[in-house]
Structure formats: structure tokens, C-alpha cells
């Protein structure tokens with residue numbers, strides 16, 4: 066399946082706007098971006114724990130630049146589930162303002178390294194500024210798409226991602242690229258929006274927009290089938306919280322076999 070360049074352009078425009086919002090000192094999630102449409106609203110409002118910064122422990126993000134937290138647009142906390150170890154090379158797909166790259170860099174330490182890849186210049190600028198402010202030396206943000214990763218075969222130990230794979234119009238390519246760049250034995254720890262299996266594509270689209278991380282969500286079985294087709298083993302998809310009716314924030318895990 067080829068990438069839909071029209072949808073990709075809409076996604077890029079929407080997240081460029083979100084980056085500008087965060088750079089201006091406002092919560093990016095308050096705009097109509099991932100899970101937006103007003104669900105997160107003003108800072109003092111009672112808010113559903115669905116998207117963005119509310120999915121992080123306050124202690125965990127203490128010490129990160131404000132604009133990294135302001136730009137948080139994920140639907141989970143992949144660094145909490147990815148089993149990161151000292152010395153790991155971690156790659157975050159669709160790294161946005163860099164929050165998960167910075168948290169990963171802390172976890173893997175100076176013997177490890179955390180990379181982010183994003184297609185939106187405004188997000189890359191914000192992430193690099195956040196890394197500089199945080200004084201992180203074991204991080205790098207590369208421009209590129211998650212369907213065609215700018216990384217060598219077998220060059221990372223862990224792939225994480227936070228609410229980005231649903232935004233791709235070629236998920237087969239994304240899963241194949243994840244497999245390619247992982248070293249044998251490498252792990253996947255991804256947060257994403259996932260639909261219950263009975264929902265049709267039309268029903269998913271009725272629940273939210275593509276750029277809002279809803280319409281493009283895979284179902285649980287589609288995710289498991291896609292991971293298996295890409296070559297992954299030990300795959301699991303675990304729902305964690307509702308993101309829209311019959312659609313959920315989920316933790317997706319899988320492993321690249323050590324051989325074959």
C-alpha cells in the first residue's frame with residue numbers, strides 16, 4: 066500500500082501547528098491535534114486521562130524542559146513499558162517535541178543512545194531545542210518518515226513510539242521498517258490508539274479524525290497480524306484506557322527473533 070501524500074500533508078500541517086503552540090508556551094493538546102477537539106481543554110479543567118502529558122508521572126517529567134511536556138501528544142507512556150536497559154540504543158518513531166527521547170536517554174544512560182525521527186520540521190526544531198535545554202548529550206533527532214526510516218539495518222535495540230503509527234497510511238511499511246532497523250532480539254514497546262476488532266473503518270472514522278489519531282487506528286487483530294507478517298514474535302496488544310467509544314489507548318509489544 067502506498068503512502069497517501071494528501072493525508073500525510075494534513076498530518077504534517079496539524080503537528081507543525083501543535084509545535085508552534087507548544088513553542089509559544091501553551092499546551093499543544095489544547096489545539097485540535099491528537100485527541101484534541103477540546104477534550105483536553107484549559108489547564109485547570111477536570112480532564113480525562115486520554116492524551117498527552119497526563120499519562121506521565123509528575124516525578125518522571127520533573128527536570129524536563131517545559132516545552133517538552135507542553136508538546137506531549139501521545140496516548141501512553143512507552144518509556145514505562147519498553148523495558149529499557151542501560152546501554153540500549155532506542156529509536157522513537159514520530160518523536161514530536163522529544164519527551165520520550167529525553168526520558169529514554171535518562172533510562173539508557175551515557176552508554177546508550179536515544180534517537181528520534183519525525184517528518185515535521187517544527188517538531189524537530191522544538192525537540193532539538195528541548196534536548197539542548199535538558200543538556201542531553203546522548204540524543205539525536207533525524208528528519209524522516211516512519212515508512213522509510215533513516216537508519217541502518219539492525220542499528221537499534223528498542224523501537225518505541227507514542228500515538229504515531231495510527232497516523233501512517235502505510236502501516237505495513239512502518240512495521241517492516243521497525244523490523245529492519247532492530248537488531249536480532251530487539252524489542253518493540255509502543256503506545257497507540259487501537260480499535261476493538263468489530264469496528265469497521267467507517268465506524269472508526271465516525272469516532273474521530275485521522276489527524277486526531279482515531280480514524281487511522283488499527284484493530285487489535287490487525288495489529289497482531291501486521292506484526293506477525295513483518296516477522297515479529299511474542300506480540301501482544303493490551304488496552305489501557307478508552308480513547309473513543311470502543312477504541313483504546315494500548316500498549317503494543319513484540320520481539321524480533323534472534324535468528325531467521
Ligand SMILES: C[S@@+](CC[C@H](N)C(=O)[O-])C[C@H]1O[C@@H](n2cnc3c(N)ncnc32)[C@H](O)[C@@H]1O
Nearest residue numbers: 080099137138139159161183184185210211227
Ligand atoms: C501525535 S504526535 C506524537 C508526538 C510524540 N510521540 C508525543 O508523544 O508527544 C505525532 C508526531 O508524529 C509525527 N508523524 C506523524 N506521521 C509521521 C510519519 N509518517 N513519519 C514521521 N513522523 C510522523 C508528527 O510530525 C508528530 O510530531
